[in-house]
Amino acid sequence: MNIDGIKVIDATLRDGGLVNDFYFTDDFVRALYQTNIAAGIDYMEFGYRASKKQFDPDKFGKWKFTSDEDVLKVIGEKDPKMKLSIMVDVGRTDFKEDIAPRSSSPIDLFRVATYMETIPEAIEMIEYISSLGYETTCNIMAISKCTDEQIADALYKLAQTPALAVYIVDSYGALYPKQARKLTRLYHKILSPAGKEVGMHAHNNQQCAFANTLEAKDLGAKWLDGTAFGMGRGAGNCHSEALIAYLNGKKYHVEPLLDLVEQWMLPMKEAGTEWGYNTSYLLTGLTNQHPRTAIAATKSGDTKYTEQYKFLSYQ
Amino acid sequence: MNIDGIKVIDATLRDGGLVNDFYFTDDFVRALYQTNIAAGIDYMEFGYRASKKQFDPDKFGKWKFTSDEDVLKVIGEKDPKMKLSIMVDVGRTDFKEDIAPRSSSPIDLFRVATYMETIPEAIEMIEYISSLGYETTCNIMAISKCTDEQIADALYKLAQTPALAVYIVDSYGALYPKQARKLTRLYHKILSPAGKEVGMHAHNNQQCAFANTLEAKDLGAKWLDGTAFGMGRGAGNCHSEALIAYLNGKKYHVEPLLDLVEQWMLPMKEAGTEWGYNTSYLLTGLTNQHPRTAIAATKSGDTKYTEQYKFLSYQ
Numbered sequence: 001m002n003i004d005g006i007k008v009i010d011a012t013l014r015d016g017g018l019v020n021d022f023y024f025t026d027d028f029v030r031a032l033y034q035t036n037i038a039a040g041i042d043y044m045e046f047g048y049r050a051s052k053k054q055f056d057p058d059k060f061g062k063w064k065f066t067s068d069e070d071v072l073k074v075i076g077e078k079d080p081k082m083k084l085s086i087m088v089d090v091g092r093t094d095f096k097e098d099i100a101p102r103s104s105s106p107i108d109l110f111r112v113a114t115y116m117e118t119i120p121e122a123i124e125m126i127e128y129i130s131s132l133g134y135e136t137t138c139n140i141m142a143i144s145k146c147t148d149e150q151i152a153d154a155l156y157k158l159a160q161t162p163a164l165a166v167y168i169v170d171s172y173g174a175l176y177p178k179q180a181r182k183l184t185r186l187y188h189k190i191l192s193p194a195g196k197e198v199g200m201h202a203h204n205n206q207q208c209a210f211a212n213t214l215e216a217k218d219l220g221a222k223w224l225d226g227t228a229f230g231m232g233r234g235a236g237n238c239h240s241e242a243l244i245a246y247l248n249g250k251k252y253h254v255e256p257l258l259d260l261v262e263q264w265m266l267p268m269k270e271a272g273t274e275w276g277y278n279t280s281y282l283l284t285g286l287t288n289q290h291p292r293t294a295i296a297a298t299k300s301g302d303t304k305y306t307e308q309y310k311f312l313s314y315q
Numbered sequence: 316m317n318i319d320g321i322k323v324i325d326a327t328l329r330d331g332g333l334v335n336d337f338y339f340t341d342d343f344v345r346a347l348y349q350t351n352i353a354a355g356i357d358y359m360e361f362g363y364r365a366s367k368k369q370f371d372p373d374k375f376g377k378w379k380f381t382s383d384e385d386v387l388k389v390i391g392e393k394d395p396k397m398k399l400s401i402m403v404d405v406g407r408t409d410f411k412e413d414i415a416p417r418s419s420s421p422i423d424l425f426r427v428a429t430y431m432e433t434i435p436e437a438i439e440m441i442e443y444i445s446s447l448g449y450e451t452t453c454n455i456m457a458i459s460k461c462t463d464e465q466i467a468d469a470l471y472k473l474a475q476t477p478a479l480a481v482y483i484v485d486s487y488g489a490l491y492p493k494q495a496r497k498l499t500r501l502y503h504k505i506l507s508p509a510g511k512e513v514g515m516h517a518h519n520n521q522q523c524a525f526a527n528t529l530e531a532k533d534l535g536a537k538w539l540d541g542t543a544f545g546m547g548r549g550a551g552n553c554h555s556e557a558l559i560a561y562l563n564g565k566k567y568h569v570e571p572l573l574d575l576v577e578q579w580m581l582p583m584k585e586a587g588t589e590w591g592y593n594t595s596y597l598l599t600g601l602t603n604q605h606p607r608t609a610i611a612a613t614k615s616g617d618t619k620y621t622e623q624y625k626f627l628s629y630q
Contacts, residue, residue, distance in 0.1 A: 207557070242601075
């Protein structure tokens with residue numbers, strides 16, 4: 001198993017936060033932190049740093065607005081074995097006010113999430129945040145909605161920035177392995193000459209999240225996202241425990257993640273936090289659409305799949 | 316979407332029967348039959364024709380021993396739009412006594428399931444059953460345990476028989492997409508010159524069943540297995556509704572399957588029939604082993620995954 005240069009990012013607090021409004025207990029966050037270190041995970045993402053002017057802090061848990069202090073309060077001293085990241089969305093963060101220089105922060109990496117339409121704003125953020133000393137990546141969401149021409153154009157621009165990597169973000173869980181390979185090749189072709197790497201963030205709407213992540217890895221993607229027990233929006237993500245089990249051996253160790261699934265993730269699901277594959281998510285993935293209708297259907301117990309499919313087919 | 320020559324087989328009664336001891340109601344079987352026809356599915360598999368000398372008919376539903384009469388009693392007149400199949404296991408069927416000539420039977424295809432060790436017996440069955448006028452295929456189980464040399468040797472022998480196709484049967488859900496492609500290529504190389512086709516029967520232990528089925532299809536596999544809502548042993552199979560949705564269009568129609576999932580499969584699961592992905596199945600797939608320990612763990616509610624993993628790692 002070639003794991004040279006692989007960076008596994010645990011995005012549980014971030015993508016998982018989308019299904020519980022970022023209300024994680026400190027005990028859970030500490031357990032996840034220790035688990036990730038023991039599993040050999042390279043980065044742990046501590047949610048978002050969203051703008052408190054745009055989002056009401058009374059309506060979300062703290063990991064939507066993660067401050068450096070929040071992180072340090074929960075983890076105590078930072079363990080040098082694992083780096084820490086935070087995601088910032090274009091247009092939803094006060095990045096010029098809310099990010100201190102890296103020298104005074106426990107955070108190593110900011111991942112800048114953007115849609116194709118806001119690549120110029122993403123580049124501005126990447127340049128600014130990099131100038132503060134941080135590592136940065138660009139995470140292009142809803143990539144299944146973009147043309148190859150749009151993607152190539154964005155990648156050529158991003159190749160000129162300080163970003164370390166650009167992610168294929170399959171927000172809609174629409175990609176099949178074949179498409180994951182095609183996109184990885186396209187990303188690679190443009191980014192590699194500039195010394196940039198490729199990342200994969202998959203969703204499990206069509207039960208292809210793990211498979212797509214492996215396919216990207218085999219074609220040289222180095223930044224691989226997972227979440228514990230797949231916790232994430234809608235159908236969820238590539239399961240960290242599956243990915244780490246696959247990479248298991250010298251550097252990565254699956255046992256701590258297996259314990260986390262048993263002791264934390266199953267109880268969380270049983271207590272009613274909802275994520276994971278169902279037929280409604282299959283249909284939004286299939287029709288290459290935002291999972292919002294499937295999320296609503298799942299919440300309300302609507303299993304009229306044929307009606308859902310007809311509705312989606314006319315979008 | 317190229318669907319030339321594709322044959323989708325619904326194996327719900329057969330692989331699904333392994334999780335409910337083949338106790339399906341006649342109403343369900345009729346609903347499944349009508350659904351499959353409406354969905355454009357090519358073959359429906361009516362369980363096994365197991366030996367009543369070896370298995371007690373009082374301990375299993377009738378679809379473990381499926382007779383021609385059982386089929387006709389439930390479906391009434393056979394619809395010419397869909398062919399019917401039955402699976403026979405090497406060593407577990409009285410094939411010389413229990414199979415009437417095709418001219419007097421509603422069955423079109425017998426699929427001969429075998430382990431690598433019993434290929435000679437499988438060939439004897441294939442030749443005998445073909446001589447009665449039936450279509451036959453050979454389904455080599457636990458393929459992830461076989462070497463390329465064993466597989467090539469078996470395929471060269473099977474290429475000389477009347478079997479229409481040979482299946483990659485990933486009984487342990489151990490294959491990743493890369494391996495599914497490698498096996499499909501190997502099968503193709505040997506079978507194609509003899510005019511035989513390749514089949515894929517996937518299990519979902521590592522959530523790769525659908526992905527592996529698509530990969531095999533893209534490399535020319537023509538016989539693709541699915542089961543409604545993935546119903547099958549352990550982690551289950553490739554979901555028919557996902558596969559048909561993917562192939563959807565001219566010949567295949569997903570809506571009837573979506574209705575079946577809503578009206579029959581979800582209630583069946585809610586009533587306690589157990590199948591589908593969990594972490595115990597991930598671990599038997601990962602370690603390339605029979606799912607029996609994971610089935611037992613799932614039944615007893617054992618979620619001590621690290622212990623399960625240690626046990627499997629020493630097998």
